[in-house]
Amino acid sequence: MSDVSYKKIIVDGLWTNNAGLVQLLGLCPLLAVTNNAVNGLGLGLATLLTLVISNGSVSFSRHWVKREIRIPFYVMVIAANVTVVDLLMNAYLHELHNVLGIFIPLIVTNCAIIARAEAFASKQPILPSIVDGFMMGFGFLVLLVLLGGMRELIGSGTLFANASVMFGEGASGMTLQVFGDDYPGFLLAILPPGAFLGLGLIIAVKNIIDDRLEQKKKRERQATKQAEEDASNVVGGVASE
Template identity: 60%
Template structure:
């Protein structure tokens, strides 16, 4: 693939076709575990690992799997990647593994991962498939972390609490308290807060996209006028 294609893959994964706020895939973990930054980051890393592993594996076997068993094979690959992720988290971040709970094995049924395996990885070579998995995973993970940061800040008045669950004892000092004696705003931490904040993030993205389209339309509309003015001036002279 050319550089232009890779640039398009980046833009699609991170912005234009972001799986969380455009495709609206993987909403179950998006809404359920994003109460804090550490939970969001843990789920984001787990999803990114599974996306990379599954996209790479599906691309490798795409020429050897018949259509009859294609989807079952993809599900088995994704399930194996999720199992490896769970074992790694049990070994190194056990408390966070317990907090994320059932939502880790549910990555197996995440429409984002199966969709990218079937729609892209099964039709492309290993390089583009890996890059697509990376960009889609990063796009999904960024929204998870932003959502978790907003909910944690509004809900508790602090950020980066319990980061030691993911990064070890040295991360206990990472917590930043913005408001002393802050009365917790529980709606932000509970699932209704996830719906509200997700809706606001989608609204902000749509507002930015509308602004970009209006500027592009104005620039496009202005170009013919300029070119006509140049031609008329040249004729008169």
């Protein structure tokens, strides 16, 4: 039985140990493909699927793989899974596959996937490992879509442009023109420097939220401690009388 609660797995994947926001892993594809929300969604789904299958495979075989060869084994498992994902995307999402290009095969080198295999899946049962892979992948996906959407919105004034490359021609109407047609766009946002600035802003917002939550918990602990001291003083006063 796993000694890690599912609540902690979920919170870690989405917030406290997010691969992109906290561990700062997988930054190469994260920064390279997030010039719009659809590209981020496509790569995020591919990474999520790879994490789930890889974590499950590593956990399933953890008792049989010798410690000395575990890292090469992890790389082979991840490479096999990425190959399957790459071929499926090429077959069913060919246009998106062409847009993402080399960044799909490069999922093999994503340190976040190897890190979860070594730090979690190799020590935990299959179900918690699959949940961990899903939540880590989902947290990474949310960050990809958020960063891509922010850059697309600021850079061109739209959201989910080119959705047809992922959802087919019927999705051409999904494009949201948030700003008017006369919006000139902000080129820096969709250029590589815009990715660094956008990610830095998201990390800064997360750190501010974490700091405020920690201050709130500190105030609650102080209030609880003060209430306990006041109650103790009252009991002591009654006893002395």
